Amino acid sequence: MDPIIKSLDQLYCDSLTSYSRRKTIPVRIGDVIVGGDNPIVVQSMTTVDTLDTEGSIEQSIRMIEAGCELVRITAPSIKEAENLQHIKDGLRKRGYSTPLVADIHFTPNAAEVAARIVEKVRVNPGNYADKKKFEVIEYTDATYQDELDRIRERFLPLVKICKEHGTAMRIGTNHGSLSDRIMSRYGDTPLGMVESALEFLRICEDENYFDIVISMKSSNTQVMVQAYRLLVEKLNEGGFKPYPLHLGVTEAGEAEDGRIKSAVGIGTLLEDGLGDTVRVSLTEDPEFEAPVAKALIDRYTHRQDHAPIKSISNYPVNPYEHFKRESEEVYNFGGHNVPRVITDISKIEKITEKEIKVVGHFYLPELDKWKMNDQGCDFVYSGTNPIPFMLPNGMKEIQDAAIWSTVEDKANKFPLFDLVSFSLAGLFHEEINFLEIFDTEIAEAIALISQRKDTVLILKTENKHAMPALRRALVSLLEADCRVPVILKVSYPDQSADETMLYTATDVGGLLIDGLGDGVFISLEKEREHSREEVLAQIKLHNSVGFGVLQAARTRMSKTEYISCPSCGRTLFDLQETTAMIRKRTDHLKGVKIGIMGCIVNGPGEMADADYGYVGSGKGKITLYKGKEVMKRSVPSEKAVDKLIEIIKEDGMWNEPEVI
Numbered sequence: 001m002d003p004i005i006k007s008l009d010q011l012y013c014d015s016l017t018s019y020s021r022r023k024t025i026p027v028r029i030g031d032v033i034v035g036g037d038n039p040i041v042v043q044s045m046t047t048v049d050t051l052d053t054e055g056s057i058e059q060s061i062r063m064i065e066a067g068c069e070l071v072r073i074t075a076p077s078i079k080e081a082e083n084l085q086h087i088k089d090g091l092r093k094r095g096y097s098t099p100l101v102a103d104i105h106f107t108p109n110a111a112e113v114a115a116r117i118v119e120k121v122r123v124n125p126g127n128y129a130d131k132k133k134f135e136v137i138e139y140t141d142a143t144y145q146d147e148l149d150r151i152r153e154r155f156l157p158l159v160k161i162c163k164e165h166g167t168a169m170r171i172g173t174n175h176g177s178l179s180d181r182i183m184s185r186y187g188d189t190p191l192g193m194v195e196s197a198l199e200f201l202r203i204c205e206d207e208n209y210f211d212i213v214i215s216m217k218s219s220n221t222q223v224m225v226q227a228y229r230l231l232v233e234k235l236n237e238g239g240f241k242p243y244p245l246h247l248g249v250t251e252a253g254e255a256e257d258g259r260i261k262s263a264v265g266i267g268t269l270l271e272d273g274l275g276d277t278v279r280v281s282l283t284e285d286p287e288f289e290a291p292v293a294k295a296l297i298d299r300y301t302h303r304q305d306h307a308p309i310k311s312i313s314n315y316p317v318n319p320y321e322h323f324k325r326e327s328e329e330v331y332n333f334g335g336h337n338v339p340r341v342i343t344d345i346s347k348i349e350k351i352t353e354k355e356i357k358v359v360g361h362f363y364l365p366e367l368d369k370w371k372m373n374d375q376g377c378d379f380v381y382s383g384t385n386p387i388p389f390m391l392p393n394g395m396k397e398i399q400d401a402a403i404w405s406t407v408e409d410k411a412n413k414f415p416l417f418d419l420v421s422f423s424l425a426g427l428f429h430e431e432i433n434f435l436e437i438f439d440t441e442i443a444e445a446i447a448l449i450s451q452r453k454d455t456v457l458i459l460k461t462e463n464k465h466a467m468p469a470l471r472r473a474l475v476s477l478l479e480a481d482c483r484v485p486v487i488l489k490v491s492y493p494d495q496s497a498d499e500t501m502l503y504t505a506t507d508v509g510g511l512l513i514d515g516l517g518d519g520v521f522i523s524l525e526k527e528r529e530h531s532r533e534e535v536l537a538q539i540k541l542h543n544s545v546g547f548g549v550l551q552a553a554r555t556r557m558s559k560t561e562y563i564s565c566p567s568c569g570r571t572l573f574d575l576q577e578t579t580a581m582i583r584k585r586t587d588h589l590k591g592v593k594i595g596i597m598g599c600i601v602n603g604p605g606e607m608a609d610a611d612y613g614y615v616g617s618g619k620g621k622i623t624l625y626k627g628k629e630v631m632k633r634s635v636p637s638e639k640a641v642d643k644l645i646e647i648i649k650e651d652g653m654w655n656e657p658e659v660i
């Protein structure tokens with residue numbers, strides 16, 4: 001862990017322990033106000049061609065009906081910008097007053113048209129006045145200033161139009177599309193992202209134009225969280241107004257992965273009171289995005305009533321860079337080990353070899369052998385229901401201490417204690433003992449653990465401000481220099497699968513982003529009767545969410561990562577279908593990152609740190625990348641996946657899928 005201690009007045013939020021939303025200026029966008037004391041606003045973006053007026057209207061209505069309060073539409077050229085008028089008129093005629101936002105990349109002239117029509121324009125400071133050449137140019141202070149003067153000249157007309165028409169603006173930085181100028185001075189860092197927005201913001205403030213919302217998006221959740229925090233610090237430090245924040249993770253992907261990745265980034269910031277409007281971008285139809293955003297936001301409606309958490313006077317964590325908290329290695333927890341997944345199977349009596357496949361371990365009776373997939377859990381917690389067969393090698397069992405003390409095979413099973421049973425115990429495992437505590441018991445636990453170096457702490461909380469409550473307990477460990485490995489345990493009785501994904505990603509992911517935590521444990525607590533099948537389905541979900549959260553927080557890569565764009569009016573192929581096709585052939589490539597981007601205009605920049613890229617470059621044409629390097633141009637789409645696999649093979653990153 002970085003030794004720097006941040007004094008609290010250098011921090012990015014009002015409080016690390018008491019929920020409070022950052023006070024921002026209200027920005028009017030048509031009938032909707034973002035920021036101030038107003039509720040957090042949900043927004044989303046259309047995917048149909050902006051020139052398809054009827055299609056855009058229909059899709060916007062579906063999005064609005066699903067809860068979307070601001071509709072963004074891409075305007076890649078003047079033609080599309082002009083057509084925003086027809087879309088707007090069509091929506092108003094059908095009784096929808098939802099404000100529209102024009103999304104602009106590279107085309108100031110389209111922005112200037114759109115700003116006279118819609119209620120808000122989004123500009124990307126990385127490409128508004130710059131064409132990306134991927135060049136590293138050395139700038140002197142004088143040539144850098146010349147560049148800033150050039151930007152001012154390009155950008156000023158838009159600011160004036162917005163001011164005149166009461167149009168709001170989002171200055172939306174993307175990690176993947178920073179200008180060569182910013183890259184050469186700051187690199188693709190959170191600081192570079194912040195400076196990229198501030199260059200544009202200074203021009204707006206010089207013109208007394210303040211109707212601004214700012215975003216700092218990235219597909220890398222650590223970078224995204226750090227950039228937003230740094231932005232707030234720099235706004236405070238630089239005497240800027242407290243502008244509202246638009247939160248989003250770019251190219252999050254689809255289904256479970258997309259939801260978890262979005263929640264790790266967005267949820268982490270919401271926990272600390274940052275964020276005034278949210279867009280969840282999924283590679284799915286846009287009407288599926290608003291309910292996810294809403295589920296994330298709704299957790300904060302009564303959050304300020306949470307039980308008190310002891311305040312922090314010095315914060316021993318660097319919130320702007322990822323450093324893992326140092327912990328001692330105990331068995332295979334902590335130290336330099338990857339964070340572990342413990343899966344709770346304690347509500348299933350006498351689980352069978354066949355059923356244990358829900359935690360990623362497969363028994364093959366014909367061979368009398370076990371196989372494991374990429375999400376084979378490390379430990380199962382069986383509570384008072386011991387597993388009645390020999391476990392596969394890759395998996396270990398944790399039992400309640402009272403049960404463990406009665407079993408014969410004490411070496412290969414591990415005990416779980418609470419504070420009382422731990423302090424009274426006469427018998428411990430020789431290698432590893434688990435101590436489960438609430439955050440409020442941390443002081444007693446520190447005193448007990450100091451006498452035993454074979455302990456792993458399982459930390460949980462009943463506080464509804466869960467992430468900060470767990471974080472406070474981890475700060476206590478840091479203050480006491482207690483290096484016990486810590487597993488973060490969460491529990492969400494009887495809720496939907498989506499909620500489990502989003503809440504775990506927020507409550508655990510938010511800590512992992514800051515290097516806090518050596519594993520995840522989702523508890524299986526039920527409020528009502530469930531069939532055995534339902535419980536097994538729940539266990540399967542918890543197991544995959546555990547791995548998903550570790551991957552989304554970039555702390556353990558257990559599967560292929562797809563950085564796929566949400567698609568928009570520029571998209572050149574069916575993103576959902578294509579992503580599914582690529583996933584089918586490559587989802588066994590553990591840890592490999594594949595970018596799937598709908599257009600060549602923004603795609604190469606937006607796919608950020610993908611190892612390989614599949615980018616639409618014309619109707620039925622795909623350009624393939626290795627990192628940022630073009631490997632094959634204009635490949636016919638029917639051959640593109642095979643060619644992509646060839647590139648991965650030539651690069652030595654391919655392996656054949658195992659058949660289970």
Ligand code: SF4
Nearest residue numbers: 565567568571598599
């Ligand atoms: S990368 Fe995807 S979402 Fe971004 S502009 Fe291109 S098609 Fe639209």
